Amino acid sequence: xxxxxxxxxxxxxxxxxxxxxxxxxxxxxxxxxxxxxxxxxxxxxxxxxxxxxxxxxxxxxxxxxxxxxxxxxxxxxxxxxxxxxxxxxxxxxxxxxxxxxxxxxxxxxxxxxxxxxxxxxxxxxxxxxxxxxxxxxxxxxxxxxxxxxxxxxxxxxxxxxxxxxxxxxxxxxxxxxxxxxxxxxxxxxxxxxxxxxxxxxxxxxxxxxxxxxxxxxxxxxxxxxxxxxxxxxxxxxxxxxxxxxxxxxxxxxxxxxxxxxxxxxxxxxxxxxxxxxxxxxxxxxxxxxxxxxxxxxxxxxxxxxxxxxxxxxxxxxxxxxxxxxxxxxxxxxxxxxxxxxxxxxxxxxxxxxxxxxxxxxxxxxxxxxxxxxxxxxxxxxxxxxxxxxxxxxxxxxxxx
Amino acid sequence: xxxxxxxxxxxxxxxxxxxxxxxxxxxxxxxxxxxxxxxxxxxxxxxxxxxxxxxxxxxxxxxxxxxxxxxxxxxxxxxxxxxxxxxxxxxxxxxxxxxxxxxxxxxxxxxxxxxxxxxxxxxxxxxxxxxxxxxxxxxxxxxxxxxxxxxxxxxxxxxxxxxxxxxxxxxxxxxxxxxxxxxxxxxxxxxxxxxxxxxxxxxxxxxxxxxxxxxxxxxxxxxxxxxxxxxxxxxxxxxxxxxxxxxxxxxxxxxxxxxxxxxxxxxxxxxxxxxxxxxxxxxxxxxxxx
Amino acid sequence: xxxxxxxxxxxxxxxxxxxxxxxxxxxxxxxxxxxxxxxxxxxxxxxxxxxxxxxxxxxxxxxxxxxxxxxxxxxxxxxxxxxxxxxxxxxxxxxxxxxxxxxxxxxxxxxxxxxxxxxxxxxxxxxxxxxxxxxxxxxxxxxxxxxxxxxxxxxxxxxxxxxxxxxxxxxxxxxxxxxxxxxxxxxxxxxxxxxxxxxxxxxxxxxxxxxxxxxxxxxxxxxxxxxxxxxxxxxxx
Ligand SMILES: Nc1ncnc2c1ncn2[C@@H]1O[C@H](COP(=O)(O)OP(=O)(O)O)[C@@H](O)[C@H]1O
Ligand SMILES: [Mg+2]
Numbered sequence: 069x070x071x072x073x074x075x076x077x078x079x080x081x082x083x084x085x086x087x088x089x090x091x092x093x094x095x096x097x098x099x100x101x102x103x104x105x106x107x108x109x110x111x112x113x114x115x116x117x118x119x120x121x122x123x124x125x126x127x128x129x130x131x132x133x134x135x136x137x138x139x140x141x142x143x144x145x146x147x148x149x150x151x152x153x154x155x156x157x158x159x160x161x162x163x164x165x166x167x168x169x170x171x172x173x174x175x176x177x178x179x180x181x182x183x184x185x186x187x188x189x190x191x192x193x194x195x196x197x198x199x200x201x202x203x204x205x206x207x208x209x210x211x212x213x214x215x216x217x218x219x220x221x222x223x224x225x226x227x228x229x230x231x232x233x234x235x236x237x238x239x240x241x242x243x244x245x246x247x248x249x250x251x252x253x254x255x256x257x258x259x260x261x262x263x264x265x266x267x268x269x270x271x272x273x274x275x276x277x278x279x280x281x282x283x284x285x286x287x288x289x290x291x292x293x294x295x296x297x298x299x300x301x302x303x304x305x306x307x308x309x310x311x312x313x314x315x316x317x318x319x320x321x322x323x324x325x326x327x328x329x330x331x332x333x334x335x336x337x338x339x340x341x342x343x344x345x346x347x348x349x350x351x352x353x354x355x356x357x358x359x360x361x362x363x364x365x366x367x368x369x370x371x372x373x374x375x376x377x378x379x380x381x382x383x384x385x386x387x388x389x390x391x392x393x394x395x396x397x398x399x400x401x402x403x404x405x406x407x408x409x410x411x412x413x414x415x416x417x418x419x420x421x422x423x424x425x426x427x428x429x430x431x432x433x434x435x436x437x438x439x440x441x442x443x444x445x446x447x448x449x450x451x452x453x454x455x456x457x458x459x460x461x462x463x464x465x466x467x468x
Numbered sequence: 469x470x471x472x473x474x475x476x477x478x479x480x481x482x483x484x485x486x487x488x489x490x491x492x493x494x495x496x497x498x499x500x501x502x503x504x505x506x507x508x509x510x511x512x513x514x515x516x517x518x519x520x521x522x523x524x525x526x527x528x529x530x531x532x533x534x535x536x537x538x539x540x541x542x543x544x545x546x547x548x549x550x551x552x553x554x555x556x557x558x559x560x561x562x563x564x565x566x567x568x569x570x571x572x573x574x575x576x577x578x579x580x581x582x583x584x585x586x587x588x589x590x591x592x593x594x595x596x597x598x599x600x601x602x603x604x605x606x607x608x609x610x611x612x613x614x615x616x617x618x619x620x621x622x623x624x625x626x627x628x629x630x631x632x633x634x635x636x637x638x639x640x641x642x643x644x645x646x647x648x649x650x651x652x653x654x655x656x657x658x659x660x661x662x663x664x665x666x667x668x669x670x671x672x673x674x675x676x677x678x679x680x681x682x683x684x685x686x687x688x689x690x691x692x693x694x695x696x697x698x699x700x701x702x703x704x705x706x707x708x709x710x711x712x713x714x715x716x717x718x719x720x721x722x723x724x725x726x727x728x729x730x731x732x733x734x735x736x737x738x739x740x741x742x743x744x745x746x747x748x749x750x751x752x753x754x755x756x757x758x
Numbered sequence: 759x760x761x762x763x764x765x766x767x768x769x770x771x772x773x774x775x776x777x778x779x780x781x782x783x784x785x786x787x788x789x790x791x792x793x794x795x796x797x798x799x800x801x802x803x804x805x806x807x808x809x810x811x812x813x814x815x816x817x818x819x820x821x822x823x824x825x826x827x828x829x830x831x832x833x834x835x836x837x838x839x840x841x842x843x844x845x846x847x848x849x850x851x852x853x854x855x856x857x858x859x860x861x862x863x864x865x866x867x868x869x870x871x872x873x874x875x876x877x878x879x880x881x882x883x884x885x886x887x888x889x890x891x892x893x894x895x896x897x898x899x900x901x902x903x904x905x906x907x908x909x910x911x912x913x914x915x916x917x918x919x920x921x922x923x924x925x926x927x928x929x930x931x932x933x934x935x936x937x938x939x940x941x942x943x944x945x946x947x948x949x950x951x952x953x954x955x956x957x958x959x960x961x962x963x964x965x966x967x968x969x970x971x972x973x974x975x976x977x978x979x980x981x982x983x984x985x986x987x988x989x990x991x992x993x994x995x
Binding site for chain 2: 845846848849853857858
Binding site for chain 1: 471474475479481576579583584585586588595599604678679682683688716719721722724727729731
């Protein structure tokens with residue numbers, strides 16, 4: 069009898085302890101982190117989550133947002149679009165001020181209508197161009213979308229490398245297919261040429277003999293590797309292994325730390341675009357990367373900076389609004405130019421958000437160099453954004 | 469022609485890897501009527517073991533390889549003794565559910581205990597391509613094909629020629645008659661689980677430089693091997709190999725001559741066709757024949 | 759050599775063998791006859807260990823076997839030819855024979871056993887590289903008997919060797935069984951529905967019905983018994 073009572077009491081006290089939320093929670097700025105915690109994107113999700121965690125700690129140590137501490141809770145999408153939908157539903161049921169994530173474009177495209185309906189800001193890590201065509205006033209990107217990244221990359225490759233036949237490998241999902249469409253459009257409209265081959269690849273694919281036979285047949289001399297991190301690294305290795313002579317170029321995912329850690333010397337010479345890379349010549353990127361390196365003994369992937377910024381964007385919006393009204397937040401965060409003066413800790417220097425939540429920032433054109441132990445992206449040039457106050461600025465060459 | 473040979477090598481080097489994992493499936497099915505849905509994880513865990521030994525602890529390749537196989541064998545032993553033996557009387561469905569559970573446990577266990585990241589693994593062989601006319605060989609592909617073939621041939625000879633191998637065949641064909649011969653069926657089943665794990669461990673070492681090492685690689689390899697075993701024939705070791713090669717070649721040729729986007733779909737269509745036309749698999753034997 | 763005391767066994771809830779006691783003397787051929795469904799196979803499977811004994815003792819050379827697994831019983835010198843032709847269908851005749859000697863795999867005994875098998879059943883030699891599943895029914899039965907002899911048993915149990923086999927082959931098989939008993943000095947325990955054939959080779963017989971022994975006596979006595987004649991020898995002879 070005594071035992072039973074004791075158990076009941078302890079359960080009751082536990083319940084009270086855990087449900088003591090409401091009163092306190094109203095005082096907190098809740099962020100629902102809807103992210104690839106497991107599944108194919110788990111590695112990226114892990115970096116993102118670490119970014120959220122670090123930013124939260126920094127903000128709370130400095131007194132929170134307008135005096136309220138930030139609190140976040142993680143909801144796993146399992147890297148699958150349908151599950152991301154239920155994850156967002158669960159996150160919204162928790163009554164957050166804003167959402168952070170996901171990274172996968174297919175997931176964002178599937179779940180973004182929910183944040184729009186709930187009028188809750190959602191800062192995503194996705195780059196598919198369609199996201200900004202859906203008319204949501206509650207979606208912001210934390211990186212440059214493929215529609216802006218690809219033209220910048222192509223303009224460099226076409227001008228400096230003058231390839232005769234460009235082929236493309238892309239991942240067989242919204243992210244990769246979106247990139248293929250963008251690339252074809254730009255090549256046709258701007259350069260009056262086209263891809264000699266565009267080949268969809270599966271995740272975890274390790275044998276590229278079919279793709280390579282096509283490359284040889286079409287006499288391709290440049291290959292646009294638009295794959296996820298792991299597959300990009302595998303392709304670099306296979307290209308070297310089969311002795312193919314190609315100019316390799318890739319988006320952010322193809323030169324990110326996660327890719328280069330795996331690709332090692334086979335990534336040597338790959339050209340790519342990078343926004344918030346750990347070695348970007350921008351003080352905040354450098355600062356948070358150094359912290360990461362100290363904490364986790366390795367350099368962070370750019371998803372870390374993106375996750376970090378996803379929290380600082382919320383801080384910026386609330387501070388700009390001067391309160392917690394989400395509709396006003398949405399208004400303030402469009403056509404906004406965020407400079408270090410506006411938000412001193414945010415990564416990436418001057419960030420411009422246009423009227424559809426697209427980010428326009430400086431991107432860095434890099435080439436991978438192998439130093440005998442590490443493959444590192446070396447900055448070749450800084451390319452100005454296509455829109456916003458900085459768009460009139462000139463390309464800065466670091467090395468030519 | 470050169471192109472064809474090139475594709476052939478690519479397809480075979482993948483297919484033989486699927487085949488080795490599929491052989492384990494078939495061995496288990498034959499001797500103990502178990503379908504192990506944790507088969508892919510039996511490849512994944514040794515991959516991490518290999519990373520731990522060879523990369524983290526910097527033990528040279530061959531000792532690491534031997535230790536990895538040893539570890540795999542122990543894992544197979546424990547798998548059978550602690551789990552399968554208790555569940556076997558419950559029938560196939562219980563085993564399927566239990567092995568599915570185990571596979572999830574190992575996968576997410578590895579993710580949480582070690583890392584969600586993909587880990588690097590170096591090439592085992594020279595990466596300098598060899599050019600032969602129009603054809604370019606990668607030593608890695610050729611070595612993989614040769615070494616795995618040797619392993620399969622040795623395995624085949626062991627099963628055909630040794631006493632234990634004969635006992636394994638006997639158990640596969642009729643448990644009770646095997647017992648009649650004085651064969652300790654339980655020991656043989658344990659042995660087959662150990663053998664299966666060691667095969668999977670071998671596949672792991674060859675697969676690591678190609679796929680890198682990641683906690684969820686097991687799903688991919690497990691599904692491929694399972695499909696290979698069904699296509700080739702679940703009750704024949706030959707079937708597993710034929711199935712593996714069929715899947716590898718079908719993927720590569722479908723990608724080259726149809727479209728890369730549907731390489732997986734093509735394998736699934738092949739699976740359906742085989743199931744409709746010859747449900748026992750390409751070289752499988754109808755179960756009624758037993 | 760074998761002494762069974764008060765044996766009870768069965769499947770699930772049903773009790774098939776309901777208190778059987780019998781004895782098989784060394785060097786003899788002893789048979790159990792009885793109608794289909796009497797429990798003869800069940801009894802044999804219990805003696806060999808495929809089914810657990812629920813009660814009673816199975817003494818083999820004065821040692822109780824009930825605690826041993828079938829494999830151990832093989833090592834003690836017992837071999838069984840089960841009902842139906844249990845060859846390994848995808849192995850050759852020779853491989854089947856070799857597996858029979860699994861518990862004694864030295865080359866010399868192996869070769870002796872194979873020679874003996876070929877001597878008893880010459881057709882097996884002709885077919886030695888053929889898959890056992892492709893043999894005729896009679897040939898498979900011969901193979902199974904020969905394979906049982908490969909372990910050099912002291913005690914051979916045969917469950918209905920005549921089942922589904924052509925009459926002229928039945929004679930040959932029983933002639934061989936008698937020969938094995940006489941030349942190898944092997945004790946043979948035989949279960950048969952075909953009572954006349956069994957009683958003609960046996961020295962002692964038991965009649966089993968409904969899981970119990972109803973009658974026992976020398977084979978000669980049983981052959982001449984009116985009840986046995988009526989029930990089991992009636993139609994033929
Ligand atoms: N596997 C089994 N499960 C349940 N009952 C069985 C099984 N095998 C036999 N029986 C039953 O046991 C009884 C004896 O069968 P059996 O020993 O095969 O007789 P016999 O060999 O004398 O023809 C029969 O009633 C039969 O239906
Ligand atoms: Mg019977």
